[in-house]
Amino acid sequence: MRILVAEDERALNRILVKQFTKLGYSVDSCFDGESVFDFIQGADYDAIVLDVMMPKKDGFTVLKEMRQMKNSTPVIFLTAKTEISDRVFGHDLGANDYLIKPFSFEELAARVRMITRDSKDNSTNIFTVGDLTVDVKSREVKRGSVKIDLSAREYSILEALIRNAGTVMTREKIENSVWNYDYEGGTNVIDVYIRYLRKKIDDGFETKLIHTVRGAGYILKAEE
Secondary structure (H helix, E strand, O other), X not given: OEEEEEOOOHHHHHHHHHHHHHOOOEEEEEOOHHHHHHHHHHOOOOEEXXXXXXXXXXXXXXXXXXXXXXXXXOEEEEEOOOOHHHHHHHHHHOOOEEEEOOOOHHHHHHHHHHHHHHHHOOOOOEEEEOOEEEEOOOOEXXXXXXXXXXXXXXXXXXXXXXXXXXXXXXXXXXXXHHOOOOOOOOOHHHHHHHHHHXXXXXXXXXXXXXXXXXXXXXXXXEEO
């Protein structure tokens, strides 16, 4: 899952990026409100952690303009403002949650999990294609009754594919779902990880699930 952290306190920004990365998220970050739009125009995010008091454009203005653009990405506000009227105003603009500073990272992470789960309307957290199941909450992967162990990067790519099962994903789309903007590895790295995944997901099984669409990318679907 990919999230954007928009926080002008640089020390806090670095901490949040580090902690979310440890949890397995792909994380981008910026330090002012105007930069948020550069990021959301270039990538799809599962959630945005948005500070209210930022330079150039405050968080309220950013969210208002996002919703006017029909961008429905879940947003959780971070703010030092404690007034109930501010929280009400934020929710009225379309915020999914609101966390007052200072806060614990554990609580922020739990709230991010909650708003992303709600936005995907996925109460079971389990995705299935053929006899492949992926539990995105526990990160458990099974093919039939066989448990499959994946590296963190292999899992992230498989999650991107199964969340978009039946849809062709270009290499660039997969890359954008898994790596942040600082990544410079090139899309050929996707091909390498797809080979790794095929060995673990498809080898030894009659039905192949990971398919190459020549000139386009990859698709996950049950097909003989």
